[in-house]
Amino acid sequence: MLLFPNAKINIGLEITKKRNDGYHDIDTIFYPVDWHDILEIVPSESNATKLTVTGNRVDCPPEKNLVTKAWHVLNSHVPIPTVNIYLHKIIPDGAGLGGGSSDAAFTLRGLNEMFQLGLDQATLAAYAAEIGADCPFFIYNKPMRATGIGNIFTPLPITLKQYTVLIVKPDVSVSTKQAYQGVTPSAPITSLPEAVISLPPIQWQNTIVNKFEESVFPQFPEIKKLKQEIYNAGACYCAMSGSGASVYGIFHKDNADRMSALLTQLPKNYISHVSVLQW
Numbered sequence: 001m002l003l004f005p006n007a008k009i010n011i012g013l014e015i016t017k018k019r020n021d022g023y024h025d026i027d028t029i030f031y032p033v034d035w036h037d038i039l040e041i042v043p044s045e046s047n048a049t050k051l052t053v054t055g056n057r058v059d060c061p062p063e064k065n066l067v068t069k070a071w072h073v074l075n076s077h078v079p080i081p082t083v084n085i086y087l088h089k090i091i092p093d094g095a096g097l098g099g100g101s102s103d104a105a106f107t108l109r110g111l112n113e114m115f116q117l118g119l120d121q122a123t124l125a126a127y128a129a130e131i132g133a134d135c136p137f138f139i140y141n142k143p144m145r146a147t148g149i150g151n152i153f154t155p156l157p158i159t160l161k162q163y164t165v166l167i168v169k170p171d172v173s174v175s176t177k178q179a180y181q182g183v184t185p186s187a188p189i190t191s192l193p194e195a196v197i198s199l200p201p202i203q204w205q206n207t208i209v210n211k212f213e214e215s216v217f218p219q220f221p222e223i224k225k226l227k228q229e230i231y232n233a234g235a236c237y238c239a240m241s242g243s244g245a246s247v248y249g250i251f252h253k254d255n256a257d258r259m260s261a262l263l264t265q266l267p268k269n270y271i272s273h274v275s276v277l278q279w
């Protein structure tokens with residue numbers, strides 16, 4: 001079985017409260033984008049599940065990979081046969097794009113289908129929550145407002161199909177845990193879903209904020225500079241995704257030439273992707 005786990009971007013990210021369990025309550029909009037890893041799951045004759053990773057380097061061994069964790073989490077609820085899994089990493093990690101979480105969620109989805117377990121989305125999302133806060137989103141994988149620790153969802157009727165979204169990952173990685181530690185939670189100034197639904201992206205700049213930028217930009221000035229460069233190239237709206245380090249720009253399609261010019265000027269060790277959106 002071949003699967004293509006996709007990345008997400010966060011449109012706005014408020015951090016409203018530090019909880020007693022060490023996690024934070026957030027308010028954000030998850031938006032799926034078409035930057036994909038490649039995941040293959042095949043039946044195994046062996047008595048152990050094995051993961052082989054190729055492509056971009058992942059800074060943890062296969063047994064700690066979230067894909068392996070997904071197999072174990074599912075197997076702890078519903079015993080399943082062992083499998084061989086091949087993961088080709090394309091989505092950069094430490095990027096705020098949720099690549100690892102998506103790989104894990106697609107593993108749950110793939111195993112559910114492969115072994116005809118008949119688990120519904122709510123059950124898969126509950127298992128995904130045992131893997132990581134971002135993980136349940138990728139079970140649903142459509143534009144959603146997320147609250148709680150990022151696991152309480154309301155579908156959002158928005159589309160960016162008429163725009164082009166550029167995502168750039170500079171040559172730095174941000175630890176999600178450390179990024180949360182650097183933030184002082186505060187009440188949101190505006191209602192995020194209302195603003196996103198009622199205003200066009202050109203009017204989001206001073207209204208829809210990613211709270212992590214406050215703490216991450218002073219530590220990584222190159223991310224702040226990149227955001228300014230994307231605005232200078234004509235983006236309607238630009239922000240860091242999640243806890244960083246990637247930055248995305250939403251461009252009118254008629255500004256595609258300026259966006260392409262920016263791509264040729266970026267440092268060679270920056271990774272970029274131009275998305276064709278499904279939503």
Ligand SMILES: C[C@@](CO)(OP(=O)(O)O)[C@H](O)COP(=O)(O)OP(=O)(O)OC[C@H]1O[C@@H](n2ccc(N)nc2=O)[C@H](O)[C@@H]1O
Pocket residue numbers: 010022023024025026028095096097098101131132133134135148149150176177180241242243244
């Ligand atoms: C910041 C966000 C925004 O979408 O995404 P990324 O930038 O990582 O993609 C998410 O909240 C990241 O979710 P995820 O990366 O799955 O987090 P986890 O692995 O569960 O947690 C990593 C660490 O982040 C902190 N954490 C995570 C989520 C949350 N709501 N509050 C937290 O304080 C905790 O310290 C935790 O130990």
Ligand SMILES: Nc1ncnc2c1ncn2[C@@H]1O[C@H](COP(=O)(O)OP(=O)(O)O)[C@@H](O)[C@H]1O
Pocket residue numbers: 058059060064065066067089092093094095096097098099100101103104176242244245
């Ligand atoms: N399949 C995977 N892909 C990427 N990273 C993984 C994976 N499994 C475990 N990880 C670990 O999770 C960390 C965060 O990965 P990821 O979710 O892709 O980034 P982010 O939290 O920035 O969205 C990585 O630094 C890596 O150590």
